[in-house]
Amino acid sequence: MTAAPAMTFAQQRPGGQDRPLLDGRLKDLLAGKKILMTGVTGFIGEQLLWKILTELPDTVPAVLVRQKGSATARARMVGVVKKKIFTEVREAAGGAEELLDARVDIIQGDLPNVPDLPADLDVVVHCAGDVSFDPPINQAFTTNVIGTKALMAKMLQACSDDQGNLVKVPHYVHISTAYTAGRRRGVIPEAPHAHSIDYDAETAAGLGMRDLIEAESRTAGQLATLRKEAEREHRAAGYLTTAADTERRRKEWVQAKLVEAGTERARSLGWTDVYTFTKALGERVVADLGAQIKVSVIRPSIVESSWLHPYPGWIEGFKMAEPLILAYGRGELPEFPASPDAVIDIVPCDHVVNAIVAVCATEPAVGTAEYYHVSSGARNPLTFQGIYGQIRSYFTDHPLDGGSRGAAQLPTWVFPGAGSVERLLSTSERAHGMAERMLARAPRSNRTRTIARDLDRARARLDFLRRYLSLYNEYAQSELQFVDDNTLSLTMSLHPDDQPIFAFDTAVFDWTSYIQEVHAPSVTAPVRRLDALRRKRGNRPTTMKDLSANTATDQALAVFDLDGTIMSTNVIEQYLWARLPELSTARQLGEVGQVLRRLPAYIRAERRDRASFLRAVYRRYRGADLAALEEAVDTILTPHVLSRLSPEAVRRIREHRAAGHTTVLITGAVRPLTRPLRPLFDVIVAADLATDDDGRCTGYLTGPPLVGESRAAWLQHYASQHGIDLRRSFAYADSHSDLPMLSCVGNAVAVSPDIPLMRAAGARQWSVVEWRIKPTTPRWVMPR
């Protein structure tokens, strides 16, 4: 890449004013000054602190840090200076605590609730902010407008006497973003953006959205919609599970609506998103409140890993482009909605930090805010086509570990345009939705589970694409060109001795070295480490534990569900087995006919509520002789029941018994049908058929059938009565309705689960096992 001319744009500043420049070494210019900074625990703040501590020995950094949970500001600062880049300066000071004591003023406080600031501050650097592009609207205003206002107010208060007159003129350095230009196009000068927005009114309205949306989320209509959605998924598991999910959905809905409100408000006024919008308002706040003091606004573009300092490739956390780079390396980013010739304006972090330090040392005119673009696009542009080539070539040479399947195939981008990518994505989403709906009706089997797992993987990918593409869509097509004459003049005015340490001319590096040798290796390194670790560690821990060395003995329960878990059967089938033998052939046919006719109704009931389904089926037992039923089970049905047992299940039950655990069978089936399994279980909880005085079944149960949440309640009660430790206990079940029961033990295992339970098990890191049940006799063969 050819080096850009040193000055591309206007040599002369409008108005003929001189730019504030530097006339000495930075360490001398800033000697004896106290620089108050926010956001020191963040990406830029951390490096800024490092730079001050290592290169400006006579400057005192004061840091405003908020308490996070139980970690005080000081504790958090100890954590910061214990990081690797501080090693040298920390050791020179004799330790983290000593370094803080000797060099750093720590002020515990929060934005916008800023505490009183020290009166001796000279410079305030505000680099705290949201890292997210799509915060909820109220949060964006709180951070970027109210927070800035509060900080400046406290700064002015600290520099004023009791009457409110300034006794000292501080220098306020505001870190904004180049993208405050919003949806403007073309050349953006280092000057305030023209707009006539009343930030106070906007802020009040933005904050008001929270109450509005919160209230709306609590209206009957909205709650009903959310409840229905939750019920579709969780009805089987019970009311409390559904309620918990409804509330979770409501909170998510509020959050999503607040984000949407922010984005829409920003777009309605010409900004890409609420982040850049509120940042732009923040700049206006700075200009207004800083009318009496020295003010500089630094606008970095996309800040990525360092070019030289503290070492090439230094980066903290994941920033803007990394998830996309990694997704591309994994072969999961098939296309990108960027214009191939649009410029992606990346700037290394150390250039931003150096620029901040240099700006701190300038003396801008009071009342005139100075603006600095720290950006690369004007003189060293990198297009999307360019970065795509760089990244592709990097991953071609250094592929990510693809595990057993080898490195992923890297997608080839042709940049078909945003519309086309959007169509591709929404078609995929529609296809996914259709597949999902079909799957919900598919019978349970190993194959549907495999399909569901594939679908879930596809869903995660689609969600990722949807999220990132909608976030970055605007940026990927921006045609902004940030003029950086102020910044360039400043870096050129650095003292020759400061040049190697503090230079921030973004035209000095070429993108091939930056992307392929510095940035990409640095952002992929943690992922590679993690991959290697995962490969070494092997599979995840399992809840299907080896019982041979289990020491819980009688403190543990092993709870098993019947239908579908240890036995392949269902209550209708059980009913027919139990009932038909005592009927004549004609009545048998009649009975089967009736059951078949009612089958659709039963299936509907089952989908709605398991308990009412069970009641409906058990109603048919009316008139059956309970004693005869029990005898029929013992003499005729036992082989039928036993031949439908899963051998693996029996082995597991027996292992639990051998380990001394109390084995429990919890089922909605009627008690007589569990008789063949009595030797395997210490406790059997089943539905008891109520009988009349003659011992004939009334068609009712003696109590409600134990399904869904009542199983969990039973378990908890039993555990408290018998000194059982549920955390050391085991539970095995196959359907989503057993989720509450599985959730209340320490070792839950999903056995040949239905898809909702499979997903829940995946989320909770429960083992999923297949207990094969292959009855030797077909379903339609009746016991004889």
Next chain:
Amino acid sequence: MARPGFVLEVDDRTPPLVVHDGPGYRLEKFPLGTEVVYAPEALAPVDDQAEAIAAALDSPTDSAPLSELLRPGMKLTIAFDDITTPTPRMRRPDIRGRIIEAVLTRAARAGVDDVALICAIGVNRRNTDAELQQMLGERVFRSFFADGLLTNHDADDDNLSVLGGGEAGEVAVNTRAAASDLLVFVHVATNADGGGAAAMATGLGSTATVCSVHGLQGVLSDGAAAASAGRVVAAALPVFSIEAVLDNHIFGQPLEFLGKREWEWSIRDQVTWLGLRRALALSPSKTRRRLFTAAAGGYSVVGINAGAPAAVRAQSTKLLLQQQLVQMQGQADVGVIGVPEQTPYSIDSVTNPILAAWRGLSAAFSSADGVPFVREGGALVLYHPMPVEFSPLHHPSYVDFFADVLTATIDPLQIQEKFEAKFATDPWYSHLYRTSNAFHGVHPFHLWYRIAAARTHCSDIVWVGADRSSAERLGFRAASTLADALEIVSARVGRSPTIRYLHNPPQIIAEVR
């Protein structure tokens, strides 16, 4: 006069030959020079079964006629073989039913009131009502079952009667049988080394008694333990033994042609064969398995003998050898055997890997004078898919035997020391054996001990088409084709071994000259 068995040498005109391969068949083109051993054709059946039964009962060997042994007020017990013999099962009417009807007629005539029927299952699974009815006929079943006079033996019953101590250990048998004034034992003879008084000990004995015969020491004693137990029974009980000898028509219509020599198949046989292959290929595995495990054979009765157990046994053995013996020249380097899906222990059930191994290897070592058809250090190639599938109803102890025992060791001695007692007394297995239709916990051990001889005799045992993991678990090797199997064994038996294919079933007893 039926044609005797013979040995065919494969030449270039020999068609592909049928090989049993679990729930299916293969047509295998054997290497030139392979010896193929065909069983003799079926002997001539008895002309009139009723007459033959009457003749046997009324003029028995070494015993007074049955009618003279019956008197009013006596306790008569009739024990009979369970559903495992013969395999495949006999078409109705089962010969057991006919014999027992004849016995009951004589008992009624003699005024005997106290009659009980016991199915001599030993440690096999309890026979179902349907199976009892199938064996005994509807009339006998109806007369005795409802009153509880027709029962399955229970080897885990605590109240069995000790008859005395033999060399192999104490012999305890069913109390009703022991307390009877006469025990009539009805045996279906298909096997030269079964039957006799020993079968009464193993069919009606306690678990310990059965283990003394079929356990490791019993198997290693080469029949001495069985003979000893048989002697104790014969000495202690008044026994009248009846044995019906079957021919080797194990394929019923329409599959009878499978027992014929391939080049003698009629057009109709060939069409049936093509249709059968197509149907098997199309049907799901479960259906295929049911077809095989539920099929009935086309047996005829070739002789009925009655009287003292030892004498009756000698007569039956003579007939069976006549039916099953094939002479062959010398021992081969490599033996080939197709293992059918049906085994005595997987009727209406699943042939699990252990059953398949036992079925194949026990057939390989059936010989007239203790000389197997494969030389020591030779190799065996068998066909069976050996899927890892178990019947939870019939084979619960096999599941654990496969999962826990065989993963620890395959050595019979260690298995006996470490595991047998635990399985024998496991309450869950015992519960299932006594109340449901499960084989006893020790059953897999007995089968395992019986294949130990083949394992030590052969240098390599390779299963063609077997599930690799289960073949490995059992200590065997798996190959995908016969050619691969021969390649595997070539390290031990060389590149041009003598190969001998035992065209079974039907059962072939080797007489190696």
